[in-house]
Amino acid sequence: MQSYQEMSREELLKEKTALEAAYRKYAASGLKLDMSRGKPSAEQLDLSMEMMNVLNSNMDLSCEDGTDCRNYGVLDGIQEAKVLLGDMIECHPDNIIIYGNSSLNIMYDTVSRSMTHGVMGNTPWCKLDKVKFLCPVPGYDRHFTITEYFGIEMINIPMLPTGPDMDMVEDLVSKDEAIKAIWCVPKYSNPQGITYSDETVRRFARLKPAAKDFRIYWDNAYGVHHLYDIDQDNLVEILAECKRAGNPDMVYKFCSTSKISFPGSGVAAIATSANNLVEIKEQMQVATIGHDKVNQLRHVRFFKDIYGMTEHMRKHADILRPKFEMIIDKFECELKGRDAGTWIAPKGGYFIAFEALEGCAKAIVAKAKKAGVTMTPAGAPFPYGKDPKDSTIRIAPTYPTLDDLKIATDIFVICVKLVTIDKMLESKSVQQG
Amino acid sequence: MQSYQEMSREELLKEKTALEAAYRKYAASGLKLDMSRGKPSAEQLDLSMEMMNVLNSNMDLSCEDGTDCRNYGVLDGIQEAKVLLGDMIECHPDNIIIYGNSSLNIMYDTVSRSMTHGVMGNTPWCKLDKVKFLCPVPGYDRHFTITEYFGIEMINIPMLPTGPDMDMVEDLVSKDEAIKAIWCVPKYSNPQGITYSDETVRRFARLKPAAKDFRIYWDNAYGVHHLYDIDQDNLVEILAECKRAGNPDMVYKFCSTSKISFPGSGVAAIATSANNLVEIKEQMQVATIGHDKVNQLRHVRFFKDIYGMTEHMRKHADILRPKFEMIIDKFECELKGRDAGTWIAPKGGYFIAFEALEGCAKAIVAKAKKAGVTMTPAGAPFPYGKDPKDSTIRIAPTYPTLDDLKIATDIFVICVKLVTIDKMLESKSVQQG
Numbered sequence: 001m002q003s004y005q006e007m008s009r010e011e012l013l014k015e016k017t018a019l020e021a022a023y024r025k026y027a028a029s030g031l032k033l034d035m036s037r038g039k040p041s042a043e044q045l046d047l048s049m050e051m052m053n054v055l056n057s058n059m060d061l062s063c064e065d066g067t068d069c070r071n072y073g074v075l076d077g078i079q080e081a082k083v084l085l086g087d088m089i090e091c092h093p094d095n096i097i098i099y100g101n102s103s104l105n106i107m108y109d110t111v112s113r114s115m116t117h118g119v120m121g122n123t124p125w126c127k128l129d130k131v132k133f134l135c136p137v138p139g140y141d142r143h144f145t146i147t148e149y150f151g152i153e154m155i156n157i158p159m160l161p162t163g164p165d166m167d168m169v170e171d172l173v174s175k176d177e178a179i180k181a182i183w184c185v186p187k188y189s190n191p192q193g194i195t196y197s198d199e200t201v202r203r204f205a206r207l208k209p210a211a212k213d214f215r216i217y218w219d220n221a222y223g224v225h226h227l228y229d230i231d232q233d234n235l236v237e238i239l240a241e242c243k244r245a246g247n248p249d250m251v252y253k254f255c256s257t258s259k260i261s262f263p264g265s266g267v268a269a270i271a272t273s274a275n276n277l278v279e280i281k282e283q284m285q286v287a288t289i290g291h292d293k294v295n296q297l298r299h300v301r302f303f304k305d306i307y308g309m310t311e312h313m314r315k316h317a318d319i320l321r322p323k324f325e326m327i328i329d330k331f332e333c334e335l336k337g338r339d340a341g342t343w344i345a346p347k348g349g350y351f352i353a354f355e356a357l358e359g360c361a362k363a364i365v366a367k368a369k370k371a372g373v374t375m376t377p378a379g380a381p382f383p384y385g386k387d388p389k390d391s392t393i394r395i396a397p398t399y400p401t402l403d404d405l406k407i408a409t410d411i412f413v414i415c416v417k418l419v420t421i422d423k424m425l426e427s428k429s430v431q432q433g
Numbered sequence: 434m435q436s437y438q439e440m441s442r443e444e445l446l447k448e449k450t451a452l453e454a455a456y457r458k459y460a461a462s463g464l465k466l467d468m469s470r471g472k473p474s475a476e477q478l479d480l481s482m483e484m485m486n487v488l489n490s491n492m493d494l495s496c497e498d499g500t501d502c503r504n505y506g507v508l509d510g511i512q513e514a515k516v517l518l519g520d521m522i523e524c525h526p527d528n529i530i531i532y533g534n535s536s537l538n539i540m541y542d543t544v545s546r547s548m549t550h551g552v553m554g555n556t557p558w559c560k561l562d563k564v565k566f567l568c569p570v571p572g573y574d575r576h577f578t579i580t581e582y583f584g585i586e587m588i589n590i591p592m593l594p595t596g597p598d599m600d601m602v603e604d605l606v607s608k609d610e611a612i613k614a615i616w617c618v619p620k621y622s623n624p625q626g627i628t629y630s631d632e633t634v635r636r637f638a639r640l641k642p643a644a645k646d647f648r649i650y651w652d653n654a655y656g657v658h659h660l661y662d663i664d665q666d667n668l669v670e671i672l673a674e675c676k677r678a679g680n681p682d683m684v685y686k687f688c689s690t691s692k693i694s695f696p697g698s699g700v701a702a703i704a705t706s707a708n709n710l711v712e713i714k715e716q717m718q719v720a721t722i723g724h725d726k727v728n729q730l731r732h733v734r735f736f737k738d739i740y741g742m743t744e745h746m747r748k749h750a751d752i753l754r755p756k757f758e759m760i761i762d763k764f765e766c767e768l769k770g771r772d773a774g775t776w777i778a779p780k781g782g783y784f785i786a787f788e789a790l791e792g793c794a795k796a797i798v799a800k801a802k803k804a805g806v807t808m809t810p811a812g813a814p815f816p817y818g819k820d821p822k823d824s825t826i827r828i829a830p831t832y833p834t835l836d837d838l839k840i841a842t843d844i845f846v847i848c849v850k851l852v853t854i855d856k857m858l859e860s861k862s863v864q865q866g
Contacts (some may be wrong), residue, residue, distance in 0.1 A: 045503045049490035057482035070478045072696040100533045101725045116548050116559060126559040149719040232591035263505040286582040287541040348723040390835045418735040
């Protein structure tokens, strides 16, 4: 396919006319499609409906150690839930605390506790003049919203195909004591679907931060969210790697079943070193008597064990794979060779990131919106909502039906082409002028 | 019955010998009884087992506005849960946010947010040299643990039969800008079972605090936890009263279904003014995508409406009433006229507070422990665990069976008598010496 860069002004104008006709047709048809939301489809939620039946009024709602799950008690989660989530994120159950329904909430609490009480005897962050977090970009907007809410300065770290730019990370954390943490989505990252390479994880574990209270916020949100059964990404387990590297306390690992069972009614957890757990539990016992054990029991009785969860994730994959493949196929077919942007075909996770030409993302998203397709706002995957290059667009294929998604993708592709052509025409007239 | 104070040394010694024989008999029988825990009995939990059946895999788990409760979304709770809990705490659903399973957690979050972000534009508490809370005593130990964790200074306020000593409250809050809040359990208070009088609530609503960001933490934990159907305490609704008094933003009202459905698997909420809600939601949308809507729906489908909840609370009362009455009867029968302590017969809630003679509480609790009866540690209902008079003992009648509770109460009464007699003998020898 011919690159738009190599096309003459006349060729571009001809192409534009044809695309505009197609665009107008879509725009006139009153569509309302949504590729903005990283949430499961109703079809995926149906996979977990049996969870509503696994507990009933004739059952003993005690867990294996005899604790009545209906009553108060058990601060850090029932043992069998720790085992299940431990298997899910490759950690020993002793390193896990089970929380309520939201891993985001655990991350917020972790930052908040560090603000008010500090980390392991170090000065509470609220008493410091400056606190900074490293933010691999593009990344997860809700991470950045937490840091912004607490007035923490955010420093962009470019994502490479291997994960965050580790030269930059190593350099910054070793020099600046104000840098207290880095946000990571290490597997099937949001939004690019990148899994950190073995070398990246090993370099993380061997960081020599200037700040004694530096922590890696390892949000393993998509750890078991593969699209394929064999062709899966592998992520080196960070807790064990940090221990080996002599940095056992440097990482907080977060996870949840939000996109496994029901978002909002799942189970979330943190895994970290024994030392960190002591500190976290000190706070927890002030903040709560315990989380929802009945829901923990419900999850354990539904999944039974990690094999049950793996089987369950296969069903999710069967629903998601065609959606991801359809989009990638359309990009390959319509955009490859056009020099109109780049993308990565992810092997898991919830998103595809489209890298438009510089300065085109906002215009593409706006154009799609006018034709009835809602995209995640351009800039959202960056701190303060500012994409310095205005080029990243996050595509969320999971929620719409495949049929809707096909139309939405067609419209998106047309918008990408139109905005790119306009940019080409503009640069040509600048060259001519 | 003769007062121990009026008995001669010989009479006291004779009484002591008889009591010691009874005590030794109990102590030798290897009992393990527990009157320390304010949690429902298994029999009470059984009342809510039908809740495990109200949702099943054949049902539509959408709420009334069509939202799929299984998926992400709805920050502040589904409307029908707001209506149910609104009816429960006599507030308009628009003034309510539904949270997760723990009202204690909401209180912790509220203090924590005030520390890091301040209240309505006022200086964050972490930036102030001194923050103080008023603590009506005896009170709820977990309230005091939160304030202590955040380094907030606690000032004891004596509880009167009408609620906190309002002369003292009015005086202190009007003079000291560092006083930012007061902890209240206004109905069937923990541990005394006192309900604040109408005048007390009106005086609360009319406070003129020196601190603009002063807030009343109104923990209405036992709002519907009556022991009787007609003979119920009434509490003036504080939100409306504050509005009438021109102080609409001065109160946060907390509640949960922890002791209505299942502790740990219930639904908690905050009710407050529109202005406060805006501020709270600003934080919430950073900290979470939403709470467990499926569990909200489960509660609504189980209780249906406030009438359903009232009927349900009657069943709780039927289980609890004999336990409370048995203890009060034994106190009346064994201790009345002895001048060995005082108590209030509560009409609801979860506790009875026994006021021993000054300096006797720790000794009574220790003596009971040796005979196999665990009580809440003396001092627990006070800030820093320090009862200045060493006289308050919290009795929790709900968890044990009635039969166990009878034995535990008998032992407790013997311990009260023995420790009181020892005190009398001691003072008599001081008098003689």
